[in-house]
Structures are given as C-alpha cells and as structure tokens.
Amino acid sequence: MRRKRPGIRSWIVATVLSLTTAATAATALFAYQAQSRDVRERFATSASLSFTADLDHLASNDTKSPNWQRAVEASDFLERRYGIDFAIFDFSPQSAFPQPERTGEFYRANGAIAGYAPIDIPVPVMDAALRTPARTGVTPTVLSGKDSTYAVLGGVLRPGLVVVEFYNARDVDAQLADFRETLLWLATGIAAAAATLGLLAATLVQRSVNGVTSAARRFGAGDAEVRAAAVGPAEAVDLAHAFNHMADRVRDSIAELRAKEAQQRRLLADVAHDLRTPVATILAAAEGMEALPPEARARASRLLTQRAQRLAGLVDDLLEMSELDAGAAELRTDQVELADLAGSAADLIAPGAEVRMRGNATILADPRRLFTIMSNLLENALRHGEPPVDIDITSTSDRVLIRCQDSGPGIPEEAMDVLFDRFARADGRRGPAGGNGLGLAIAQANAQLHGGRIEAANTDRGACFTVELPVVTAEQG
Structure with missing residues (x-):
C-alpha cells in the first residue's frame, strides 16, 4: 500500500509554523538577554553604590575602639538596613576571635564575628576585599547560593577588619522569570496566530490547486470544455x-x-x-x-x-x-528565371489558353518545385476559373511576389478556410472539380519549403493567388 504523502496544506502550515517559531524564539531570546543584562547591570550598580556608601559612612565614623567593639557598632548600623545580609571578619593578629576559617578555595561563612553570611566566600573575593579601602568603587561578584544568587561586595572597615555585604538577587530573578513567562506566552500566541493564518492561506492555495486538479481530471476523462477557475494567490x-x-x-x-x-x-x-x-x-x-x-x-x-x-x-x-509529410523533401537550388519558368508551365498545362505574362525576376530556388507551384496554380486557374490568366512577377530587395489572377467567378467564401488543405475541393460555383484536391496543398507545401507562402483572395476579376518567396543569396543557399 502506497504511503500517503503530506499535502500542500500540511507543507505550508509546517513551513509557516517553523519559520514563525524560529523567528519568534530568536526574537524572544534576544529580548530576554537584553532585558536580563540591563536588569542585572542596574542591580549590580545599585548594590555597588549602596555598599560604597555604607563603607564610607562606617569608615568616617571610626571611634578607634577595639575591633570587636567596632564590629558591634558597624553591625548595629547595618542591621537597620533592609534587604541585605552582611558579615564582618577580623583578620588582625590581635583579634580576640579565631581567624576566619579557610577550607580549600573558600572562607567559611561561620567565621564572621558579626552579622550573617548566607554563603561561603571564595578566597579571591575575600582577598579583593582586603585590598579595597573605603571611598573606593567596588564591582560586585555574583555568587550562587542554595536558593538564590547574591551580589557580593567587600571592603576594609579598618586594617584587618573586613565587611562583606550580600545583596540577594531573588527579586531580580523573579522579575526575569516573569519576563520569561511573558515571552513564552507571547511566543505561543504568535505561533498559534501564525498557524491559524498559515492554515487559512494553505486552505486558499489548496482550494485553488484542487480546482486545477479537478479540472485536469475531468479534462483527462474527456471533458474538453472544462476550465480551471483563476482564483487565489x-x-x-x-x-x-x-x-x-x-x-x-x-x-x-x-x-x-x-x-x-x-x-x-x-x-x-x-x-x-x-x-x-x-x-x-x-x-x-x-x-x-x-x-x-x-x-x-x-x-x-x-x-x-x-x-x-x-x-x-x-x-x-x-x-x-x-x-x-515525411520531411524527406530537399531543395536543389539553382538560378531560376521566373518568367521563363512560368511560360514553360503555361505551355505544358494550357498550350492554347490565353496566359499573359508581366515582369520578371531571377532567384535562387529549386526549379522543379517552383515549376510544380506554377503548374498547379495555372491548372487551378484554368479548371476553376476562366481565361485570360495574368501572371504578374514583381520583386524587392528581400522578396519576390508572383500573382496568378484568373477571370472566373472567384473562390466561394466557405472554401477559403480549407482552400490549401489536402483533398479539399471547391464546390460547384467554380465549375466541375476535376482535380484530386492535392494541387494547392502541394503548391503551399513547396512554397513553405522555400521559406515562403501562398495566399488566396477574391478580386473584382476573379480569384488571385499570390506566391511570396524570400530572396536568397548564393551564400545563404
């Protein structure tokens, strides 16, 4: 059993949906990255400014008290701040507390003498804090905790005494999560709208194609008059x-x-x-x-x-x-005097008939086939028309015209369309048929073989046949 292939509607919908989804996803990703970068930069700047202000305030109000007392004073000030965690570490040799505990690449959070550190602090961050005095701009370091991320900043409160602040990025993460959800719903809505529009467009295209398909089937079944409606894209x-x-x-x-x-x-x-x-x-x-x-x-x-x-x-x-008919006819060209050829044809076809000759031209053509043309035209003129018959030969730079004018009743109008068809004969209005119906067809075929043609018309005298032949040079021949 042949597997049914997807139709054009499925292809269009799939293509539109794929392109729209890809474009929407790329746009959403770009928008999210730009928004995330902007939000986090603003959060980091705010944290840096806030920490610098705290450190400057504490450094400018130093009471020259012992480190442990100074740590308590700083703790009292920082606890009045809302939304931040802090920890104070004492690295001075004269500290009344044990030195901060270092485990591998981190300083343990429980090594603080005041405040609360929600996460362990990497050694590079603590070393940078020990080198950062008051009134110095600080770039925060973003660290991941158990349930959130933190912007961590540290600086020297006094020699050996380090304060570290932890700004929780929970609100920033929540804001970005909401933004991601909004983008997801927006992308889903755009994809659904694109799928709907794609389905409508595909249905319109499919209806148009189905119309052509139906017309083709009916045409193949024999209905030659059926046509397809030109609707749609x-x-x-x-x-x-x-x-x-x-x-x-x-x-x-x-x-x-x-x-x-x-x-x-x-x-x-x-x-x-x-x-x-x-x-x-x-x-x-x-x-x-x-x-x-x-x-x-x-x-x-x-x-x-x-x-x-x-x-x-x-x-x-x-x-x-x-x-x-077989395409086997060949032209054996030679220089032909048309007046002599027409005269020879008249002598052969109607020795006693009145045939009047005017004009002359010499062309490169097949003498036998031109003789056949003239003989058939003269025989047709004398059989269906009446003498005298005038042969008028004129020429220009690129063509030769041979007119054969008889003095008969003319060509019946109903015979004009089939005059050069094979086996066609004029009706009784031009006298008895007599011929076999092949003469004019042969004459026309020979003229076309030369690159010319024969036309027929009625004049006030009778029927006039005009042979038009191109002038061919020896090089062209």
Whole structure:
C-alpha cells in the first residue's frame, strides 16, 4: 500500500509554523538577554553604590575602639538596613576571635564575628576585599547560593577588619522569570496566530490547486470544455491560466486532428473513386480493343492514354505529399528565371489558353518545385476559373511576389478556410472539380519549403493567388 504523502496544506502550515517559531524564539531570546543584562547591570550598580556608601559612612565614623567593639557598632548600623545580609571578619593578629576559617578555595561563612553570611566566600573575593579601602568603587561578584544568587561586595572597615555585604538577587530573578513567562506566552500566541493564518492561506492555495486538479481530471476523462477557475494567490492564478491555455491548445489540436481524419476519410473515398474510374476504363478498353474496328481502336487507345496519364498524375501527387509529410523533401537550388519558368508551365498545362505574362525576376530556388507551384496554380486557374490568366512577377530587395489572377467567378467564401488543405475541393460555383484536391496543398507545401507562402483572395476579376518567396543569396543557399 502506497504511503500517503503530506499535502500542500500540511507543507505550508509546517513551513509557516517553523519559520514563525524560529523567528519568534530568536526574537524572544534576544529580548530576554537584553532585558536580563540591563536588569542585572542596574542591580549590580545599585548594590555597588549602596555598599560604597555604607563603607564610607562606617569608615568616617571610626571611634578607634577595639575591633570587636567596632564590629558591634558597624553591625548595629547595618542591621537597620533592609534587604541585605552582611558579615564582618577580623583578620588582625590581635583579634580576640579565631581567624576566619579557610577550607580549600573558600572562607567559611561561620567565621564572621558579626552579622550573617548566607554563603561561603571564595578566597579571591575575600582577598579583593582586603585590598579595597573605603571611598573606593567596588564591582560586585555574583555568587550562587542554595536558593538564590547574591551580589557580593567587600571592603576594609579598618586594617584587618573586613565587611562583606550580600545583596540577594531573588527579586531580580523573579522579575526575569516573569519576563520569561511573558515571552513564552507571547511566543505561543504568535505561533498559534501564525498557524491559524498559515492554515487559512494553505486552505486558499489548496482550494485553488484542487480546482486545477479537478479540472485536469475531468479534462483527462474527456471533458474538453472544462476550465480551471483563476482564483487565489498569484501563483495559483498563473497555474490556472497555464492549464486553461494548455486545455485550449489540446482542444484545438484534437479538433484539427478530427478535421484531418475526416479529410483523410474523404481522401480514401476520392482516391478510390479516382482510381476506379480510370482503371475500369483501362480494363474495359483493353478487353475489347482487339474486337474493335481500326477507327474505334484508335479512340480506345487515346482513351487508355488519357486515363493512364490521369492515374499517373494522381500517383505522382500522392508520392509528392508523402515525401513532404515525411520531411524527406530537399531543395536543389539553382538560378531560376521566373518568367521563363512560368511560360514553360503555361505551355505544358494550357498550350492554347490565353496566359499573359508581366515582369520578371531571377532567384535562387529549386526549379522543379517552383515549376510544380506554377503548374498547379495555372491548372487551378484554368479548371476553376476562366481565361485570360495574368501572371504578374514583381520583386524587392528581400522578396519576390508572383500573382496568378484568373477571370472566373472567384473562390466561394466557405472554401477559403480549407482552400490549401489536402483533398479539399471547391464546390460547384467554380465549375466541375476535376482535380484530386492535392494541387494547392502541394503548391503551399513547396512554397513553405522555400521559406515562403501562398495566399488566396477574391478580386473584382476573379480569384488571385499570390506566391511570396524570400530572396536568397548564393551564400545563404
């Protein structure tokens, strides 16, 4: 069983949620770090200023009493302060108390002779305190306790007598914890809003894509007229327009193929009819020729020749079309005098008809294929139109125009669109068909092989066919 892959809506929601979460988390982290740094710096500055003021006050009111008495006096002053812990240590050799106890890298908190130390004091901090006299700025050291962190500051009250104050950062930590919680709720709300908006956007995109998908399935099932609604985001609208354009092209191609198929069916019928008549005539004449008198035998011989020539012409046209269809046609170019070529075609097609020539041009082209074009146009003009037929040749620096104008009734309007289609024939308004319906198609294909084209129009005299060919130099050829 095939595993169902995530749909476009899931991808969009996941992408939006991931990007939003990452961006929100980064912003929240940056905001928290900035806020934490600012709060802690203000807390440290406040602690430093407060300790400096205390130390200065105590140092300026020194009564020259023994260290233990001075410690009691300082303790009385500091106990009136709210929110701080303090401890006084006596390092003087004449101290009435034991020296502060040092264990490893710390001085024990219970070594104080006055006050209360909530944590042991690192040796570097105590050494710095012993070197810090009154009226000197002090940078606090942040130390972690059992339940909180402390900003620790120390200084010399008098030689050998050190006071250390502990500023509890519990309120700062609580403030930052509240700030973290606020950021968390804010990030959660932003992520939820982003997920909701992403879901709405994804639903809109999916609805648009589903519309194109549904239209494609219906189109594949045979509904050639179905089209996708161009709604939603720009990309979905572009997708719908692209599908609709493709559907139009496919529908037109199908219609064209069906028309070609109908033409080919007509071809089979026409070719079968055109072949059956001369073949039947040839067979009948051949079977009865020996029994005919000399005069009738001559007429039968002429009839056989005419039917054989018609049959050969049809076969030649079919071979020519098959060569063009297969892409095997080649141009064997040479310098061609168009007036001479048109005159030769007129002499071959209609030796006694009135064909008037005007103008001339010399181009590099395939003489045989140009002869085929002129022969088919002249034959069409004389079969469906009436003489006189005018051949007018003009040229410019980049093209040559050959106009074949007859004096007939013109081309029926309903035949204009299919005039150059294979096996198409004009209706009875231009006289009996007579041809096999391939002449104009072959002429157009040969003109296109030269990089040109043939156009047809009705004038006040009759039908006019214009052959337009590019002027090709010897180097280009």
